Amino acid sequence: MSQKSIRFLVYALKGGLFILPVLSLIVADFLFFPFITGKNFFFRIMVEVLFFLWIFGAVFDKNLRPRKSPVLLAFSATLFILFLATIFGENPFRSFWSNYERMEGFVGYLHLFAYFLILTSVLRKKRDFKILFGAMLAVSAIVTFYGFLQYFGKLAIHQGNVRLDATFGNAGYLAIFLVFHLFLTALFFYWFKNRWLRIGLALLFALELVVLFFTATRGAILGFVAGLFLFAVLMAIFSVEKKTRLLFASLLFLVILSVGLFVALKDQSFIKKNPVLGRFSSISFSETTTESRLTIWGMSWQGFQEHPVLGWGQENYNLVFNKYFEPKLYKQEPWFDRAHNVFFDWLISAGALGFLAYMSIFVSVLFMLWRGYKKRVFSLFESAGTTSVLAAYGFHNLFVFDNLTSSFVFFTILGFVHSGWIRKDGEKEEKKEEIMSNKEISGLSYLVVTVCFLVIVFSLYFVNVKPLLAAKNLLNALSLVRGGAPIEDVLKQYDKVFSYSTFGTVEAREQLAGFANAVASNTNIPEKDRGLALKKAIEEMEKQIEKTPNDARYRIFLGSVYTRASLFDKAEATFEEAISLSPRKQQIYFALADVYFAGKNYQKAVEVLETAYNFDKSSLEAGKNLFMAAILSQNEQYVESLKIEIENRFGPEALIDKKFINVYSAVGDYEAVKNLWFVFIEKEPDNAQYRVSLGAAYLNLNEREKAIEQIQKAIEIQPSFKEQGEYFISEIRAGRNP
Structure with missing residues (x-):
């Protein structure tokens, strides 16, 4: 194969890689889960096409073959353990394929691994990654603009609240996307000295920061602050220039001061009333979200202990959630398919082996960054910045789970580190190997292709x-x-x-x-x-x-x-x-x-509902369901004792609910029906329908004059009811029940 043909193939591969960042913009309205499926199908199809071109080129040109690095070995080990966990897991089919809502599974990681191989084999020069990162920043600028259109009401927020979600349909996904791209923006600012470009980058950084704020995603924002803190510490410690150390020491002081001020003022009304800041001021161990996450992590730990080596297999967290379900979570989402903590997700998906393999990816890349810094492959800014954004990503992952867009950027950054590692020094590239001639190519090579x-x-x-x-x-x-x-x-x-x-x-x-x-x-x-x-x-x-x-x-x-x-x-x-x-x-x-x-087996209903209520007596719904069954079972002593218990626990109005009216009617307890309508009328005395319903209760109690009185009041409240009301009255006076 000629040098020209190989060059053309490499251009095609690079072009495909430079196009891939647009996946973050894709929303496939014609597909189920449009924010997830469109992005994933685009990524998978592109990667598969590029993978074939890459294999084809690598057969002829050894320069296109992957080079070993600690992070590549760590990723390979992780994939292998995921494969074992998939095979020996609880549901291999689901572990392999995932579903439309997540589109991860083993097949998802296979594509990410293929992408990493292509990326690190094709983009060897730093300028190649600058082009790729530039494409990613262009996409992030469009996403940021989309976020501002949502903020100003020009485009709908898909989650239906104040938290911006852009083309992701999820504020958390947008937030971590922006955290990564804030790092890339800062990296470009460091790399390029052009004044106008720097002004543009500074503007983009500021705008992305604003959109990040209005995602109101606590994990990502706190992760960003923690990453910024770490970056300032690393730069202040390792910088050789006194001026640089002073600059980042000042940044460190500013971060600490900002956090301190917020903590001091978090109980102020202007903080609590702010839809974004209020989410941060409410953070505590007793907060509903925090409490539920801690409970879920406890369940996850129990699940891990049951399958500690290879876990349950990917996409099987729901089995753990079901088996170890804590009843106090009933008020939360009924079905969790993630632990809302990436590290627990790995323990469940692939056990201790998978977790250690996943962590080895972070350890290996940090080793490469700082060994590379010592060998002057990476600058201090690059090493400290990448370390800090990985720390921010890790902090964010303590509270959420991964998705394709964050994984794509994560592995792209790892590819950048790998690329620097395999270069001997600076911009020098490894020695080029000659392209194989047709005579050198074996039949096995053609078979592989x-x-x-x-x-x-x-x-x-x-x-x-x-x-x-x-x-x-x-x-x-x-x-x-x-x-x-x-x-x-x-x-x-x-x-x-x-x-x-x-x-x-x-x-x-x-x-x-x-x-x-x-x-x-x-x-x-x-x-x-x-x-x-x-x-x-x-x-x-x-x-x-x-x-x-x-x-x-x-x-x-x-x-x-x-x-x-x-x-x-x-x-x-x-x-x-x-x-x-x-x-x-x-x-x-x-x-x-x-x-x-x-x-009509009401006693059995009482038994199962009593079991449910005893799981968590803080659930009023469970108490109401049991009370309803108790009424239908006509065990008056049990009904009375249960009523006292529920009212003592939840207050005297806990059982004031319209759904009990039909239940009391079914057992002929019209006195209870009448008393309920009294309460509703006391709250809404001008509700004509309530008056008619109370009249019906009186009629069933054979208090006919009181029934007529309530119908007359309904006519006074709602004159349009007069004709029908007078008919009811005439029927009642005639001794009939209308």
């Missing part, structure tokens, strides 16, 4: 095209549901999703089960159509249970559909199996109680 080509074609279709089409059709199915399309059309659309046989089938089944439950409760839909939806959902969820029998989540979906289909025996058995997998999750007990309610 051919096999690689076939693997890439296979991967493009099965790893990308099929899941992408499934995601598109799943979103189409949801659109049909929102548009009120005929049931048969919706089910046909779901069948399209299932026909691709991808990891998207799992999420489609969940969505189908939710759809079937909604349809079953809508009496305006013909019974035949409701039956079709329930039948299809049952078929699909039963298939899912066969594939993943150890996941309580799918049993809850199936049990709820069984309940809607009046298959109460199957529903009971399914929920009991779910309880065996998640013995302390109140949601399952509530669902099982619904089965007993439907079968």
